[in-house]
Amino acid sequence: MQQVQDVLNALSEKYPNEKEFHQSVTEVFEDVIPFIDGNDDIQNFNILERLSEPDRIIQFRVTWQNQKGDIEVNRGWRVQYNNALGPYKGGLRFHPSVKLDTLKFLGFEQTFKNALTGLNMGGGKGGADFNPKGRSDADVMSFCQAFMMELYRHIGPNTDVPAGDIGVGAREIGYMFGAYKKITGRFEGVLTGKNPISGGSLIRKEATGYGTVYFLENALHHAGDNLHNKRCIISGAGNVALYTAEKLIQKGAKVISLSDSKGSLYIKEGLTQEQLVEIITEKEINRGSLNQYHEQQNVGEYRAGQEPWDIEADIAVPAATQNEIDAAEAQSLAKNGVKWVAEAANMPTTAKGVKALKEGGVVLLPAKAVNAGGVSVSGLEMAQNSQYLSWTSEEVDQKLKDIMQNIHDNCVEHSLAKTGIDYAQGANIAGFKKVVDAMKAYGTL
Numbered sequence: 001m002q003q004v005q006d007v008l009n010a011l012s013e014k015y016p017n018e019k020e021f022h023q024s025v026t027e028v029f030e031d032v033i034p035f036i037d038g039n040d041d042i043q044n045f046n047i048l049e050r051l052s053e054p055d056r057i058i059q060f061r062v063t064w065q066n067q068k069g070d071i072e073v074n075r076g077w078r079v080q081y082n083n084a085l086g087p088y089k090g091g092l093r094f095h096p097s098v099k100l101d102t103l104k105f106l107g108f109e110q111t112f113k114n115a116l117t118g119l120n121m122g123g124g125k126g127g128a129d130f131n132p133k134g135r136s137d138a139d140v141m142s143f144c145q146a147f148m149m150e151l152y153r154h155i156g157p158n159t160d161v162p163a164g165d166i167g168v169g170a171r172e173i174g175y176m177f178g179a180y181k182k183i184t185g186r187f188e189g190v191l192t193g194k195n196p197i198s199g200g201s202l203i204r205k206e207a208t209g210y211g212t213v214y215f216l217e218n219a220l221h222h223a224g225d226n227l228h229n230k231r232c233i234i235s236g237a238g239n240v241a242l243y244t245a246e247k248l249i250q251k252g253a254k255v256i257s258l259s260d261s262k263g264s265l266y267i268k269e270g271l272t273q274e275q276l277v278e279i280i281t282e283k284e285i286n287r288g289s290l291n292q293y294h295e296q297q298n299v300g301e302y303r304a305g306q307e308p309w310d311i312e313a314d315i316a317v318p319a320a321t322q323n324e325i326d327a328a329e330a331q332s333l334a335k336n337g338v339k340w341v342a343e344a345a346n347m348p349t350t351a352k353g354v355k356a357l358k359e360g361g362v363v364l365l366p367a368k369a370v371n372a373g374g375v376s377v378s379g380l381e382m383a384q385n386s387q388y389l390s391w392t393s394e395e396v397d398q399k400l401k402d403i404m405q406n407i408h409d410n411c412v413e414h415s416l417a418k419t420g421i422d423y424a425q426g427a428n429i430a431g432f433k434k435v436v437d438a439m440k441a442y443g444t445l
Helices: 002-014 019-031 040-044 047-051 100-117 137-154 170-184 204-222 239-250 273-285 290-297 327-335 351-359 373-387 393-414 423-441
Strands: 056-065 071-082 088-094 123-128 160-164 231-235 254-260 263-266 301-304 315-318 340-342 363-365
Touching: 002 019, 002 047, 019 100, 019 351, 019 423, 040 047, 040 423, 047 423, 056 100, 056 137, 071 088, 071 100, 071 137, 071 160, 088 100, 088 170, 088 373, 100 123, 100 373, 100 393, 100 423, 123 137, 123 160, 137 170, 160 170, 160 373, 204 239, 204 315, 204 340, 204 363, 204 373, 204 393, 231 239, 239 254, 239 273, 254 273, 254 290, 263 290, 273 290, 290 301, 327 351, 351 363, 363 423, 373 393, 393 423
Parallel strands: 088 123, 088 160, 231 254, 231 315, 315 340, 340 363
Antiparallel strands: 056 071, 071 123, 254 263, 263 301
16 A cells, blocks of 8 residues: 555655664554554554554663662663554663664554553653673662663653563562662652562563463453463573563463573473462573573473574464564464464564465564563552552453453454454454544544
């Protein structure tokens, strides 16, 4: 469609070096062409051009003093992408690879992901090129406090509500919330992912992983199948990967691989719940690696420098980072029997990887639907904060299950595939339609 191509060409000319952002916009806009075709309001309200630019980008310097007394300087950002459906909502990422391109693509994706949840949340993303890995608690606290000294003026419970992401867990959120409270004198729901003792929601840490499994379970059920004894390979060993593994084990699946930046751990017979608890302790408490766990416990086979995509399995769950599955990895997955790929990370599959999965007969369950469980419980945390109450784990878990089922059903309803379900297209059209309807209601603002 020429209208879409014109917008994408203009985007490439304006931002030639923002490859990830262009990739994410292209994927959504090309999928929604059937919805755009014949819809004059899309052109009359200039929706595509408006959606290809964030509302605002905030960039700032973070100057802080480390434990040794040295002054360090980092860069910080907050991309407030679109608030048509509610306050900007999306995580903060602390990692040396963080750059504006990444945060723009994440904010764009977050806009439609949040729309799918049915909760009143707009899309945003932020972070810094600070690496908390290997730093002392004192250094992390000092950085978080300095970061919030700049960020606090741009956020608020009805404006922008950040959460955690890669490199930002409950510890970092706690330090930032403490700084916000100290600076403003207000105790309010301005951050999610907090410790329950300071207003956080129960099962928030587990939510993205649990939601991944709930969506996958719905998709399998729709196809007349289930998770029992399914062999699952997972990349990553952070919260998303670990709690995806936990819920899969509870559902009777076999988790046969996890990975981290140094390699992958292959357990042919499948992880036990006890072994997973040990790995969670190693990663979350000791901040160690899968290799260290393997050496200490002699569990499975450690494959240094290797990803898990060449292992025979039924289901693959990329839960590490963006663009980890390209054409070669996708072909390997199909060759080794994988029938389902559930994207638990944000945009973990390249455009060539998506094409190769389709050609290999693998069903792709897209990130903006699959990993929406985390932001869903963040939205529930916002609701609890606004009422000054706390729901039980069971209450939150049931609400999460309902949200993930509704997202699945929305994807099925909006898929236009002639055979089977195109979950990526269904998710993109459903989210896009909701955001567009809100933007049209506001006029030209």
